[in-house]
Amino acid sequence: MLIDLSGKSAVVTGSTRGIGFAVAKGLAESGARVVVNGRGQKAVDEAVAELKKALPKAQLQGVAADLATEAGCEALVKAVPTTDILVNNVGIFNPQDFFEIPDSEWQRFFEVNVMSGVRLTRAYLPGMIDRKWGRVIFISSESGLNIPVEMIHYGFTKTAQISIARGIAKRAAGTGVTVNSVLPGPTLSDGVVDFLEKMPSEKGASLEETAAAFVRQHRPSSIIQRAASVEEVANLVVYVASPQASATTGAALRVDGGVVDSIV
Template sequence: MKIDLTGKTAVVTGSTLGIGFAIAKGLAEAGATVVVNGRKQDAVDKAIELLKQAVPGANVRGVAADLATAEGCAVLAKAEPSADILVNNLGIFAQQDFFDVPDEEWTRFFDVNVLSGVRVSRAYVPGMVDRKWGRVIFISSESGLNIPKDMIHYGVTKTANIAVSRGLAKRLAGTGVTVNSILPGPTLSEGAADMLRDEVAKSGQTVEQAAAAFVKQHRPTSIIQRAATVEEVANLVVYTASPQASATTGAALRVDGGVVDTIA
């Protein structure tokens, strides 16, 4: 199977680092024109430079905008008014006990993890419908199915991603636009590496070893018994964005290493 996205424009939110950057790279390698996004211009510029180095000849643009706000979403839509592929990747996470999470933090997580995707989808999907082709992908998490006790507020927003994706897929039935959610498990992104920094320093382990130990302790149902790489997550996203995935819509696709203990 050869995935060819030549002629397609892909907007990937929150794509200056981590899973988002890996998704942008994978889409560029498949021939798509890629629009990267981050809050700060210098981060966006650096990501564009790195992508062009990694994928010679890639057509990459960028928009600096804070998509946690309606104003930031409007900035993105004005700068890049059309997209064939939209990856709603922007998200934040943090380990925090339920009783220590104030209202303001619940609101911040909802704005970043849920409303950003809602607003950006509202901006881009009508054009996809007019062209009778489009791909919308929400990056959720296995935590949306298996709510972690130490990140309840995060898990709730990831469940919301799955719900929005499923509902929007049904709303767009017969239009040629597919909508799916991708559910990574523990993934060794820059954010995860930062979370493990103290453990790495204390134990003398590599970050990969520390991540595997974290998975075994906190996600013992993992079948692969390690953290996934950002590239492994990106590979599923690129396929889901492809013409070959035309019969896949309304799905919650897991790339969680088997953490969710179910056969369905």
């Protein structure tokens, strides 16, 4: 299967590192014009430079905007008024006991993980509908189905993304625009790497071995029994963004390594 996104434009939020960066790279490799987004200009410039080094012919634009706020979302839309593909990837997580999570953290997680995608989809979807082609993808998580007891405030935002994506897909019925959520499982993103490096591990164990041990202990239902790479997640996202995925919409697509113990 040859995925050709030539002539298409894409906005990938939170794409200076991790899954977002891998998605931006995958879309650019497929010929899309890609907007890289992050909170700070320095991080954005470094990510764009890294992508240009790997893909000299890539069409890239960097936009620094803090999508945790309405003003930040408006700044991104002002800089990039239209797009064919929107990947709502930006997100935060932090293990914290339920009884220690203040209201402000619940609100912060909701603003970043949920409202950023709501605001940007509301801004970009009408143009997609007018052009009769578009892709909106929410990067959710298996934690939206298996709510992690150590991150309840994170899990609820991921459940919300799945619900919102399904509802928007129905709102865009028959328009040529698809809306889906993608659910990674444990993935070796930069944030997870930072988290794992703070955990005690066997002497001499590699990062991959530490991650696999974490998966076996904390996500024992995993079938692959390891963490996925960011590229493995990005591969699914790029397919969902492609013309080949035109009959896939309103779906919660798992790339979780089999963590969710369900056949549907």
